[in-house]
Amino acid sequence: MKEETKLIQNILSDPLTGAISTPIYQTSTYVQESPGVHKGFDYTRTNNPTRKILERLVTDLEYGYDSLAFSSGLASVDAVLKLLKYKDEIVAVDDIYGGTFRLLNLYKKLGIKTKFVDTTDAEKTISEISDNTKLVWLESPTNPTLKISDIEYISKKSKDINPKILVVVDNTFASPAIQNPLNLGADIIIHSATKYLAGHSDVLAGLITVKNPDLYDELKYIQNASGGVLSPIDCWLTIRGIQTLYLRVKKQSQNAYDVASFLEKKRNTCIDKVYYPGLSHHKNHLIAIKQQRYFGGIISFSLKDDTIESAKKVVTSTKLFKLAESLGGTKSLICHPSTMTHKSTPLEVRINAGIQNSLIRLSLGIENVEDLIEDIDQSLK
Template sequence: MTDSGHQGFATRAIHAGQEPDPTTGAVIPPIYATSTYAQDGVGGLRQGFEYSRTGNPTRRALEECLAALEGGRHGRAFASGMAATDTALRALLRPGDHLIIPNDAYGGSFRLIDKVLRPWGVEHTPVALSDVDAVRAAVRPNTKVIWVETPTNPLLNIADIAALSQVARSAGARLVVDNTFASPYLQNPLELGADVVMHSTTKYIGGHSDLVGGALITSDDELDAQFGFLQNGSGGVPSAFDAWLTLRSLKTLEVRMEKHSDNAERVAEALTRHPRVASVLYPGLPEHPGHEVAAKQMRRFGGMISFVVEGGEEAALEVCSRTRLFTLAESLGGVESLIEHPGRMTHASVAGTLLEVPAALIRISVGLESADDLVADLLSALS
């Protein structure tokens, strides 16, 4: 990895792993659209490359940059956030093991844990991760992983990463943090004691709704070796083009996250004053129960907001159908603003479980449009 730990975030985002091409002088790393590499004799690999599932120069540049931004020694890029999640959990868990998950976890993560790992023999316990004592009480002798989202998707709850890292360490477990909502710019879990950071790079890191990807970052050499083995053995790797698109996006991550945060603060403030809004879930609001912890471990509070409308599910569905700038769509973190109904869309997989989300809940991903226009669009939809 490029020795860039002393440099500012934007400098690392633009330069880490991205030296000008030594052959042509190109300042942007090339897209190495190749499946295989010529060898100088049997086993004579050039810079270690033999086959692009195992390694690709564009992907390696991305992995070095991601590691630098999270303050880790190692980065691994994957074809999706779920591929990264699956790799992390299969590396860390075996049949008979137990993990603790948020009681409001992302629906896709819960589906993997409940429908794939549980039949494999892995037990899980959903816990309110904002309650450190409750997490400590949920630890069992066979607990191997505490899986953290902060802020959570979609209820925007906050977990104290430093406190949970101590719980994990005392239990001999690993703390893995899904840092997708915050991005490496707003929060760095490794610095707070986490063992592994996971990203769906599809979201804020990609930032333009034009790629799908995932990543794992760690400073543990043994864990990285396990991730690398599964990355190659399972083959869930991104294409060179997707790796290149992600590198392109990282260069503007800092300025985008600042604007996302600016706009979200304006939108959240407007929603709190609307009579049809029962509650606003945004860690940047002083009344949010996780505000103090978020302020301690995040640079700012990000671009994700959830809110509950008066009138139940039908009212929420009506609001989702009436926006014009907020596009009704799944996913998040792009330059355009999105709105969705988690209960019917991204979190349908948790219906009927302890993780079921409120029927009147709406989740919005606040984009980079004019804040005045976004506020006007939501107020119109609520009127």
């Protein structure tokens, strides 16, 4: 059975009523026959039928053992970081999402150190692993410079050094429609399901998928103890949105490729660099071909006038691209990372990671691509 068919058919009708849509079990607690004797649910923080359907759905999409749904993507990140203890270390991608960077700073106060490295250089990444390294943290593609890391190679070499090292992949930018990191050797996948999974800019959600039961049990304990679970209505919204995942991502990826190709032609005028894995000059274009089905719906580009002021003129001049944080929805968005998504990342760290002052990030929606190109063209003028 092909992935698109499996996704739809795995959303089963309600056995009680025959309802074709997943029921929303909007309840906080459940009646028990006697203490501890129930139908698998006792309190919604611990388990909820709607949430369980979403978790199983994403597990199937990512070819994992099981999944856990959280109230936001950062709540998912926080749960994974709670696996660590004092003096543990993380080797992480250098242009990591700004919210994750901020959270890692908080854990630094608890004695958990992070080494930031350009993970497009697999050998350099492996060389940073020490006896204290417990997590290797990848984003591929990265937010916002679309760096591609060789997930399979880094996972294998990390395990060769220490089989207990956990490889974490933030798969938000790709989604399971594009790549499946567990099949490439990763241990944990994180999604800000707010983005491509839910797909309609109307829900805040996070998901973790793991490949083995012991890891699931540990993270399940953390989820229940911390309480940052996804509500039943938001689970339902994510299930509803995820049904069109393959259709949306295919269209968004095609739109992104066409817009990136247009921007590439502008490099002789006002544009300095175009960041998109589908372009042949992209550093790890061949790795993207190897591990991804599509090149994704996100593009970043910088201006020859590398100033915040110039970037602001562009991002406030579009008519169809809406100036907003987030990504992955049906409407095309434009963003200036230095003053928006990555403003909490120190300037020196941003620049070293390749996040220029003028860097602009586009999230392609499902509109007609000719209209989108026309909009970008007029904003650059």
